[in-house]
Structure formats: structure tokens, C-alpha cells
Amino acid sequence: MTDASKEVGRDATAPMPAVTARRNPLTLIVRFQSVIGLILVLIGGVVFSPVRHGQLLFLAPDNIANIIRAISETGIIALGMTFVIITAGIDLSVGAMLGLNSVLTAMLMTTANLGLVPTLLLVLAAGTAFGTLQGLISTRFRLEPFIVTLAGLQVARGLALVLSGNVYINISYGEGPGLAPPVFALLGERLFHNVVPVATLVFLALAVAATIVLNTSRFGRYVYAVGGNERAARLSGIPVTQVKVAVYAITGFAAASAGFVHAGQFSFGSANDGAGYELTAIAAVVIGGTSLFGGAGSMIGTIAGSIMLGALANILQLNNVNASLQLLATGAIIVLAAALQTMVGRREGSMR
Amino acid sequence: MTEPILEMRGIEKRFGGVHALRGVDFDLREGEVHALLGENGAGKSTLMNVLAGVIPPERGEIRVKGKVVQFASPREAQASGIATIYQELDLVPGLDITANLFLGHELMRPFAGLDNRRMEREARARMAAAGVDIDVRRKIGDLSIGQRQLVAIAKALSYATRVLIMDEPTAALSAAEAERLFGVVRAMCARGVGIVYISHRLEEVPRVADRVTVMRDGRIVGDEPASAPQARLVNLLVGRPFDQLFPPRAAALGPELLRLERAGFTPAAERAGWQAPRDVSLTVHGGEIVGLAGVMGAGRTELLSALYGAGPPGRWHGSVSVAGRPARLQSIGAARRAGLAFVTDDRRGSGVILRHSVGRNVVMSILRRISPAGFMSPAAEDEATRRSIRNFDIRPPRGDVLVGNLSGGNQQKVVFAKELLREPKLLLLDEPTRGVDVGAKGEIYQRLRALTGQGLGVLVASSELPELVGLCDRIVAMRQGCSVAEFPGGIDEKVLLESATGIAGEAA
Ligand SMILES: Nc1ncnc2c1ncn2[C@@H]1O[C@H](COP(=O)(O)OP(=O)(O)OP(=O)(O)O)[C@@H](O)[C@H]1O
Ligand SMILES: [Mg+2]
Numbered sequence: 044m045t046d047a048s049k050e051v052g053r054d055a056t057a058p059m060p061a062v063t064a065r066r067n068p069l070t071l072i073v074r075f076q077s078v079i080g081l082i083l084v085l086i087g088g089v090v091f092s093p094v095r096h097g098q099l100l101f102l103a104p105d106n107i108a109n110i111i112r113a114i115s116e117t118g119i120i121a122l123g124m125t126f127v128i129i130t131a132g133i134d135l136s137v138g139a140m141l142g143l144n145s146v147l148t149a150m151l152m153t154t155a156n157l158g159l160v161p162t163l164l165l166v167l168a169a170g171t172a173f174g175t176l177q178g179l180i181s182t183r184f185r186l187e188p189f190i191v192t193l194a195g196l197q198v199a200r201g202l203a204l205v206l207s208g209n210v211y212i213n214i215s216y217g218e219g220p221g222l223a224p225p226v227f228a229l230l231g232e233r234l235f236h237n238v239v240p241v242a243t244l245v246f247l248a249l250a251v252a253a254t255i256v257l258n259t260s261r262f263g264r265y266v267y268a269v270g271g272n273e274r275a276a277r278l279s280g281i282p283v284t285q286v287k288v289a290v291y292a293i294t295g296f297a298a299a300s301a302g303f304v305h306a307g308q309f310s311f312g313s314a315n316d317g318a319g320y321e322l323t324a325i326a327a328v329v330i331g332g333t334s335l336f337g338g339a340g341s342m343i344g345t346i347a348g349s350i351m352l353g354a355l356a357n358i359l360q361l362n363n364v365n366a367s368l369q370l371l372a373t374g375a376i377i378v379l380a381a382a383l384q385t386m387v388g389r390r391e392g393s394m395r
Numbered sequence: 396m397t398e399p400i401l402e403m404r405g406i407e408k409r410f411g412g413v414h415a416l417r418g419v420d421f422d423l424r425e426g427e428v429h430a431l432l433g434e435n436g437a438g439k440s441t442l443m444n445v446l447a448g449v450i451p452p453e454r455g456e457i458r459v460k461g462k463v464v465q466f467a468s469p470r471e472a473q474a475s476g477i478a479t480i481y482q483e484l485d486l487v488p489g490l491d492i493t494a495n496l497f498l499g500h501e502l503m504r505p506f507a508g509l510d511n512r513r514m515e516r517e518a519r520a521r522m523a524a525a526g527v528d529i530d531v532r533r534k535i536g537d538l539s540i541g542q543r544q545l546v547a548i549a550k551a552l553s554y555a556t557r558v559l560i561m562d563e564p565t566a567a568l569s570a571a572e573a574e575r576l577f578g579v580v581r582a583m584c585a586r587g588v589g590i591v592y593i594s595h596r597l598e599e600v601p602r603v604a605d606r607v608t609v610m611r612d613g614r615i616v617g618d619e620p621a622s623a624p625q626a627r628l629v630n631l632l633v634g635r636p637f638d639q640l641f642p643p644r645a646a647a648l649g650p651e652l653l654r655l656e657r658a659g660f661t662p663a664a665e666r667a668g669w670q671a672p673r674d675v676s677l678t679v680h681g682g683e684i685v686g687l688a689g690v691m692g693a694g695r696t697e698l699l700s701a702l703y704g705a706g707p708p709g710r711w712h713g714s715v716s717v718a719g720r721p722a723r724l725q726s727i728g729a730a731r732r733a734g735l736a737f738v739t740d741d742r743r744g745s746g747v748i749l750r751h752s753v754g755r756n757v758v759m760s761i762l763r764r765i766s767p768a769g770f771m772s773p774a775a776e777d778e779a780t781r782r783s784i785r786n787f788d789i790r791p792p793r794g795d796v797l798v799g800n801l802s803g804g805n806q807q808k809v810v811f812a813k814e815l816l817r818e819p820k821l822l823l824l825d826e827p828t829r830g831v832d833v834g835a836k837g838e839i840y841q842r843l844r845a846l847t848g849q850g851l852g853v854l855v856a857s858s859e860l861p862e863l864v865g866l867c868d869r870i871v872a873m874r875q876g877c878s879v880a881e882f883p884g885g886i887d888e889k890v891l892l893e894s895a896t897g898i899a900g901e902a903a
Binding site for chain 2: 259260261262263264265267268271272274275276277278279280281282338339
């Protein structure tokens, strides 16, 4: 372009309106709502913690280990769910998938007598395939992911019940037929002075990977674009259908990983385990600031949201608050998180 | 006839760091058409949004018929007879025309719910009063952008008893429809309604307006009679002498990029209102800008989107070749691999992601190129963003502003920048300068010419005849999915209009 044409249409003398990066405070709160929430919950935990032998129970190493262990499985699931929800989708099958894959893990190791690595690979492949299939069905036949994964939930639960005969598949360790390799039991152990559960380490590793993929990879950008405006993404050459299938493959993979961890932690596979985990995961994602309308959200938020929900449940338990009140508290927090988001959405997106 | 029905005094509005209105005075008399002009982002829509009760001003006073008013919502403004045709149309895509016309004002039968029959009858009458002929049972989502514009006009007309605000009403209309709209405008004036008319098409001003006010950077910079020479208006608009809108035409033709010979596209399933290309013959060479003229429904948008593989599923027949080789253009991927790029006329629906930043939007088409090994290169992304903002003079010049917070014309520049970052061989443009101010238009034209100088070919559909005539090397007229005539650039607009509407002889 020539110098002359560059100046066309621009007023060289009038000052450009000064634009600062100022954001309104509400936007900032929503941006970091899960982190702020997490800090508040942790402070609350310390304040309301019962004291035993002069020590705050909430901060006892055993208790902390408990919290981070308890969130590892739903946390892993929530990581996958974040991708799906950013594309404006939803995956309801993940809890049932956890049950199915815990059964699969137990059976492959004991009945089929496979080693650790072949079992892991098979389980992950099965979960990914199941998720892919759901993605394909939903994109090919233009069905709402809500419906497809609701059906997937039933199918996975049914398969798990058939496979296991509706009994716990116990895992015993040792050398020989029908026994699982002892290293598998590590998933139920704690490391570093008996504080950090191995299951949590798995969650952390996957969390780091998920954050990197979502924030810095091309695929991550595709995910945001598809959720932001599917038609614009398609016209810009983004392989929308493949991206949509891929995110369900990711939730399948995450649910299978969680199922594998579950079998290791408890030394059994159980078809009915994981029920309701999908809702906990969705709650963590929403509290983490990810929009159910798609196109916006963050992995860090999801991670903080997961820890926050775990810590909250723990405080309530420590204070012997009964389970139904715990549900109420979680519900209230979800509504608060969602309300904050819409308020900001309305302010920003108003008349345009 | 001359008493002001509306006065705005010292209106101020800021959005974060953007000072959109800096003490604006504006008035409107009964029965007059007051044109409001200004560059993209000058603050025209914001001023009208303040008037219509969409956003509250920070300071300033509004008087209607001498009485101070404060509108807390668009509904209150409507109740005092102020109706608006918004630049970004406020229609619900999932509902039909009738439901949209009566949205929030539904007619009821006592104890029997909605009175659908009466609403439909009235909807038909309202559409007819606005000079529009579209079946009122059709869903907004199935209408073309131009048709949606007409529906929005019909909707606003029925509430305008004192003031009608028209924010770029002709942006998506072809010359014939615009002409009909002017008739409606004059009829409204005769009933004493005052009209604020916003447009970037300067040639419309002397035809509809009585008076012109020009805004720049949130201030009023000029008040002129509508008979003021265009050059004077342009001066006020861009703030400095501006001599030439259209750059000189191409000197040398490159190789043939696109050739259609009696080509047509048959969709797998008939889609209402989708005028499939039936029999189109045309060529586009490198270095050349070819225009598509036609009235609404002539099939120009459909031709472009089918070429880009973005139409409904279906098959091409006849001969389609790209760069001398037969091409199938069955999918967007195939079209893009062949070097095609497409700027749609529906920028909000399929051009940009409103809730993402300018930077995120412009690089969307080149994600693959700037992510070696699958991971984004922040440096390359930054560079591409900055280059786009500079080349298209996007304002405010920042990559992190949400596209949804840009003025309409600047959103259009983002769509443009996004597609051109890919450096395509053949660019398909559908109403490329819709809502773009005259200065920025000049800049876009210059840019297109600079790129054609490097071998780019452009096929552009536009409803603005002056644009086709001034910009293009050749112009193909279309009617009902067929190409009917071809003209050299610079042809008389009248001849072109006759050919496109089919009122005079077909042969050129
Ligand atoms: N909701 C908002 N948030 C932030 N900035 C905004 C918002 N609405 C408008 N602006 C800014 O205010 C300025 C004026 O915008 P406005 O839409 O009034 O321009 P305009 O004159 O109508 O332009 P165009 O001709 O392109 O439609 C622009 O810089 C725009 O980016
Ligand atoms: Mg505007």
C-alpha cells in the first residue's frame, strides 16, 4: 500500500479517543470469581474449623489430603467438561462413564489378566471412542448434545451393569492369574510425607496439560471460536464439525482417566459409582466462570472451582452439617456465580 | 411546521475510556428529515440510543415538545412516539414476521389468548404501508439481510407518531428498494413526523433530507442545508480535503482465476427464499474487480456463498473452473484450498465473534499459519493484529477491544481484515462496505486496488450502484439467478439499473 492511501479517511490532526484498559470492577470480579470464591471458602474454613488438641482440624495435613483427594476424580472430569462447555455443548454421560471404566479397569486387570499399561491404554481408548461416538452422532444427525449424552449416560450405566453383573469387581494384588500388579495400588497411596495423594498428582498433571492446550494451542482457539460463533468459525475455515467431535472425545478420555483412578483408589470397579459426578463437574466449570452459552471461559477457573467445591463440602462435613444442607449451599453458590456472569454480560453486550 | 418537536442539549456519554459523546446539541422539527452524518465511531448510533432510551446519558437534557423527558427504557420512548430502526436490527430470528411486528404489543382476544388472525391481517397491512411485499408468515431467520431491514422498517413505522430514527436504513437495500423507502419517508413527513436519517451514502442526502448535521469524534462539527455540495460534506466528515474516492482502474490483467459457463447450483433440498444460481456465465481475472448488480433476490449472495461452498448441500452443474482447472467447490475447505475468501453481508451473524476481541477475530482465518506445531505464536498473532488494525484503520486502534463494542462500520472492517490476512487469490465480497464511512470506504477501495495490483481477483456484489460503477472493471447484471448482461465499469447507473430490474431491454 502506498503512503498516500494509508492516510485516506484518517484525520491526522484530531486526537484519537484515548482508550485505557479500564474495566469495570464487576468484570474483574467475574473474571476471577472462582479464585476469589476459593479464597473466601478457605478463610471460612479456617474461621469455622473445629479445634482438636489445639490444632485447626481444617488445616491438618490429613484433612488437606482428604480435600484434594476427594476432588481429584470430579476435577479430572471437569477439565474435559470445560472444553465441551466452551463450545456451548454439554456432556451428561461422564459420571456413568466413570463407573463403566472403573469396571472395565478391574475386569481387564483381574479377569483378563492384563498388565497395568495395556489396561490403561485400553480403558483410555474405550472412553475416547465412546465420547467420539457421541460427538459423531450429535453432529451427524444434528441432535442436541444434551439428548445424545443423556442417552450415553444410560448406555454407559447399562453396559457397566451388564459387564459387572451388578456386583463389585474387587481387585486383589500380587503375581499370578487373576491378580493385579501391585503398583496399581499406588493410586490409593499418598506421597511426600503421606500428604499428597497420588490421585491428586494425576489430576494436577492433567490440569496442567489441559490448561496449556486450551490457552496456547491452535485447537484451543478453535474451541473458543466454535463456541463464540459457529457460523463465523465455519466461514473462517475452522473445521467446526471435527472440533465438536474432538471435545466429546476429550470428555470421554477424561472420564476414562477418572474411572481408572477410581478403580485404583478403591481397589474395585463398581457400575454405580460416579453417579451425579457430571453435575459436580458442570458446577465446577460454571463457578469457574465459563459461560454455558459458549465462547468464554478458562481452565484455571475450573480448577479453582473444583477445589472450592471440595473445600466447601469438607468444611460443612467437619461441622457436621447434614448432607442436604451441603446441597443447598452448593446450589446457592452456582446461582450466585451464574447471576454475576449475566449481570456483566448484560452490561458489556448491551445494545449491540 | 418549524417548531422543534425534539431538542437535545449538551449530551455526554463515555464507555470506559471512550468518550463517545462530548456535549452534543441536536434538534428536530416537525415534518423534516434531518440527516446525521459522520465517520464510523463518530457517535451517531450512541446519540440515537440515548434518544431512544436504550442507554442513559451521563449529562444533558432531552426535550420533547418543549417538555424535559427522561427515558428509562426503549418502551418509554416508544410510548412518547419515538420509534427506532436500529443499525443492528432488533428482530428475533426464530419468530415469523407477524410475531416480530407485534413483539411486546401482542393483540389479545378476551379470554382466548393471542388473536393471531387479526395480528396477521394487520401485519400484512403494515408491511404494505411500508411498501414491502414479503409473506408475513416467513421466519426472520430465513430472510435475507435486506428483507430483514424492510421488516424492521415496517415495525418501526407503526410506532412512529412523532419521531422516527432511521440508523442506516438503506445499508442493505438495493437502489430500487431504497427508492421505495424514500417514498415512505416522504409520506411520514407529510403526516408531521420528524425523521432522523443516518446514512453513509452521501448521494442519498439531497434526495431525502432537508438539513444535514455532521458529527466527528463525539462532537457536532457542521450544520448544512441538504443542498450543500457533496464535496463540502465529505470535507466536514473526514476533516480534511478529500479528492478521490475511487482509485484508478486496473492496468494489466493477470491469468484467469474464475470462469463460470452456464453454471448453476442445485440445492439438494429446495429452500424457501434461497434463489439458487441457475445460469451464470462470468469470468474474473487476476488484477481485476468484477461487480455483480441486481435487485434483492437476484441471487447474488447465493452465488457467492455457493462458490465458497457455504450454501446448502447441493451440486454445481455447467462448468466451473478455478485458475483454468475444473473445480468442484463442494465445501468451504475446498474453496479455501483453491484460494477463495469470502466476506459475508451478515457481519454479526456469520462475520465476527462479538464477544471476542478484535485480535482474536482477525487472526481466526490464519490460525493454522500462526501456530507452527499446533501452538499459537504470540508474536505472530500480535503482528497480524497490529497490521490489520493499521491497514484498515480500525478504531479504537486496539487489539483487545471486544468487537461487540465497536461501531458498526468498524465491525465491518474487522471482517474485511480477517479475510485479507489470509492473502487469498480470489476474494468474494458481499456488500463489503455496508455501513462503512466514506473515508474508510476510500481506504478499502485503495487497498483492494493495491491487492489486485499484486494479482488478486475480486468478485463483488453490491447494492450501491455508485460503488459498482466507480470501483469495478466490469459489471455483471443478475436477475432471478441468471446473469443477464455485462457492462464495462464506469457505465451510466441508469443503464445498469434498467438491466438489473429488467424494466428496459436486456441486451447491452
Ligand atoms: N457498549 C459500548 N461499549 C464500549 N464502547 C462503545 C459502546 N458503544 C459504542 N462504543 C464506542 O463509542 C463510539 C461511538 O460509537 P457509535 O456506534 O455511536 O458510532 P457510529 O457513529 O454509529 O458509527 P458507525 O457509522 O460505524 O455505525 C465508538 O468508538 C464505539 O467503539
Ligand atoms: Mg452506528
